[in-house]
Amino acid sequence: MSTPTIESNQKQCKISQENNLKDKESEEMLITEDELNAIKNNWLTKTQLTSNKLEYPVLPKKEARNILITSALPYVNNIPHLGNIIGCVLSADIFARYCRQRNYNTLYIGGTDEYGTATEAKVLEEKMSCKEICDKYYNIHDEVYRWFNIAFDRFGRTTTKEQTEVVQDFFLRVKDEGFIFTDTVDQLRCENCEKFLADRFVEGTCPDCKYEDARGDQCDGCGHLINAPELINPRCKLCNQTPVIKSSEHFFLDLPKIEPKVKEWVAEAESKWSSVARAIAKPWLRDGLKSRCITRDIKWGIPVPLEGYEDKVFYVWFDAPLGYLSISKNYHKDYEQWWKPEKEMDVSLYQFMAKDNVPFHAIMFPASLLAANQGYILVKHIMAVEYLNYEDTKFSKSRGVGVFGTDARDTGIPADVWRFYLAYVRPEGQDTNFNWTDLATKTNSELLNNFGNFVNRSLAFAEKNYDGVIQEMELRDEEYNLLAHVQRELTQYNLLMEQAKLRDSLKLILSISKLGNQYLQAQQPWAKIKGNDDDKKIAGTVSGICCNLSCLLSSLIGPFMPMISLALRSQLGLESHYGLIPDTVTILLEPGHKIGKSFPLFTRITDKEIQAYRDKFGGVKEEKVKKNKKTQKQSKQNKNPVAELEKSMADLKN
Numbered sequence: 001m002s003t004p005t006i007e008s009n010q011k012q013c014k015i016s017q018e019n020n021l022k023d024k025e026s027e028e029m030l031i032t033e034d035e036l037n038a039i040k041n042n043w044l045t046k047t048q049l050t051s052n053k054l055e056y057p058v059l060p061k062k063e064a065r066n067i068l069i070t071s072a073l074p075y076v077n078n079i080p081h082l083g084n085i086i087g088c089v090l091s092a093d094i095f096a097r098y099c100r101q102r103n104y105n106t107l108y109i110g111g112t113d114e115y116g117t118a119t120e121a122k123v124l125e126e127k128m129s130c131k132e133i134c135d136k137y138y139n140i141h142d143e144v145y146r147w148f149n150i151a152f153d154r155f156g157r158t159t160t161k162e163q164t165e166v167v168q169d170f171f172l173r174v175k176d177e178g179f180i181f182t183d184t185v186d187q188l189r190c191e192n193c194e195k196f197l198a199d200r201f202v203e204g205t206c207p208d209c210k211y212e213d214a215r216g217d218q219c220d221g222c223g224h225l226i227n228a229p230e231l232i233n234p235r236c237k238l239c240n241q242t243p244v245i246k247s248s249e250h251f252f253l254d255l256p257k258i259e260p261k262v263k264e265w266v267a268e269a270e271s272k273w274s275s276v277a278r279a280i281a282k283p284w285l286r287d288g289l290k291s292r293c294i295t296r297d298i299k300w301g302i303p304v305p306l307e308g309y310e311d312k313v314f315y316v317w318f319d320a321p322l323g324y325l326s327i328s329k330n331y332h333k334d335y336e337q338w339w340k341p342e343k344e345m346d347v348s349l350y351q352f353m354a355k356d357n358v359p360f361h362a363i364m365f366p367a368s369l370l371a372a373n374q375g376y377i378l379v380k381h382i383m384a385v386e387y388l389n390y391e392d393t394k395f396s397k398s399r400g401v402g403v404f405g406t407d408a409r410d411t412g413i414p415a416d417v418w419r420f421y422l423a424y425v426r427p428e429g430q431d432t433n434f435n436w437t438d439l440a441t442k443t444n445s446e447l448l449n450n451f452g453n454f455v456n457r458s459l460a461f462a463e464k465n466y467d468g469v470i471q472e473m474e475l476r477d478e479e480y481n482l483l484a485h486v487q488r489e490l491t492q493y494n495l496l497m498e499q500a501k502l503r504d505s506l507k508l509i510l511s512i513s514k515l516g517n518q519y520l521q522a523q524q525p526w527a528k529i530k531g532n533d534d535d536k537k538i539a540g541t542v543s544g545i546c547c548n549l550s551c552l553l554s555s556l557i558g559p560f561m562p563m564i565s566l567a568l569r570s571q572l573g574l575e576s577h578y579g580l581i582p583d584t585v586t587i588l589l590e591p592g593h594k595i596g597k598s599f600p601l602f603t604r605i606t607d608k609e610i611q612a613y614r615d616k617f618g619g620v621k622e623e624k625v626k627k628n629k630k631t632q633k634q635s636k637q638n639k640n641p642v643a644e645l646e647k648s649m650a651d652l653k654n
Helices: 006-029 033-042 082-101 117-126 130-147 161-176 255-272 275-287 316-331 355-372 405-410 415-424 436-466 477-498 502-523 533-556 562-571 607-617 622-636 642-648
Strands: 066-071 105-112 154-157 180-190 202-205 232-236 244-253 347-354 381-385 388-390 432-434
Touching: 033 477, 066 082, 082 105, 082 347, 082 381, 082 388, 082 405, 082 415, 082 502, 105 130, 105 316, 117 130, 130 154, 130 405, 154 316, 161 180, 161 244, 161 316, 161 355, 180 232, 244 355, 255 275, 255 355, 275 355, 275 381, 316 355, 347 355, 355 381, 405 415, 415 436, 415 502, 415 562, 432 436, 436 502, 436 533, 436 562, 436 607, 477 502, 477 533, 502 533, 533 562
Parallel strands: 066 105, 066 347, 105 154, 347 381, 388 432
Antiparallel strands: 180 244, 202 232
16 A cells, blocks of 8 residues: 655645535525525515605704714815725715615715915915915815715815814813913924924924935824924925924923823724724824924914914814814804714714824824813714725826826716725725726626626516516525525625725625626526416516616615616616615515616726726826926025915915
């Protein structure tokens, strides 16, 4: 007898492992008796077909699930790119739409962050006033989000009288509570420009990771917040000269004093945060909170409402989060019902952002609200994500790299397809990558060949053979087994959507349409309809089941692809409103219901189109880059560039 070799033993072990995996998968696929009984009991249950119509105003209600959703306020100094869009506003919109389709009492607010040095820097670049810059880019953001079908209840801005009132009143309240103090701080001052340099007007080497282009407030290399005087080899962005350190008196938020309450709250709340949010917030509390300066020596901002400090304004990280309150106030005068709800009124606050905004929403803003001691709600769910990159590089407007909001519109690719793909590659656990080839592949395979193929075949068959009328359905084991599998996917879909795990939720929708395709292909109703009476009954049942699954899919896809959802529901002969997202699989289209005219929902993206897009958005030509650098160099040679900036901001006092 021959002795088994090591290689043969390894081969046998591998085969055994593969067989075990197959057995495990088979067991997972098997439907239990309980699942079958549940489907049989639920199938004929009457279900609300559409979600509730929206009413104004949306205010918290007793004995209702009240959901308040915010998306991080983007700086109003540039056009948002795809990473910005999925990082906050689109993710929040998908979740808000889901909540509305579940009939939760939902308010979704967003806006633009318009004060601070980001705007001042843009003033120098475009030679406009601060107000003109804010108006221009607010309108661009608004147009882009409208094109992407972002359904804010209120899309506001921070340059409003309501924002000034909220911020100044809030500051005075926190000061009265003993959490504000003054201190003299060292700041960088450019003697050439004759001004203190705000964070965005100074760059240098990060003291932590040695990244050479760190800003005066935060390092893009390691993500740490820093104080400008800590920079190694600092340089003025206005004239490229080396600034000097000089002192100035400012207000501080006493974070160490409020730290015990913050730690107690975080310990209770963080389990409902995304893994990204938890990972970023943890070191802040582990290393101990430090007092943070909340004022700046700049022009464009909300003035400090105290005598002797009129020339100082509030720093953007203190000012901007309070924009959620002022935008809510702009939405409705009773906005405090959301932010200071009565004890018996439960309100859950969900906040969506990219990872760079986590410290402000997990530490700074909650600490400020706790310090105010006014009964403000604190965030329950911080839904932070990593970054979306563009074809293995960073988005860059100046270099012409990447797709920005206006570019997406100009490609001719429908907004819903963009929404679908951005959700599909949403960077929930790690940085992900936008890729043109992958966009085409996912569109052509998942939307066209899977989802679109199933619903179009289902509706076209009913239209051709039954004049669009849903037939009587006599369910057999095959149908109950299918619906039980669909129930599993639906249950998991709702579970993941409740946690705002949008990427995996979307894939479950595609899994349901795949199950439908497999069922349709296995049953072949186009053949059975030509057979005997029993076969014809089966064909009618299969048709009815597939049309009902299409109706379920029209609801589930609504948060991700709202226009596709409405188009599909129109084909199903339903009113122009979003479907209720149910807990259980039930009959939605009863026998006798007549569907409308079917048509394909998606168009194939060709290789030729993909190559054209890649060429267009892959970067500017070398000659243009050199020209831009030359222009920037000439700008830096200006002896006193800040004079024009101060002149342009005169409208702040008007």
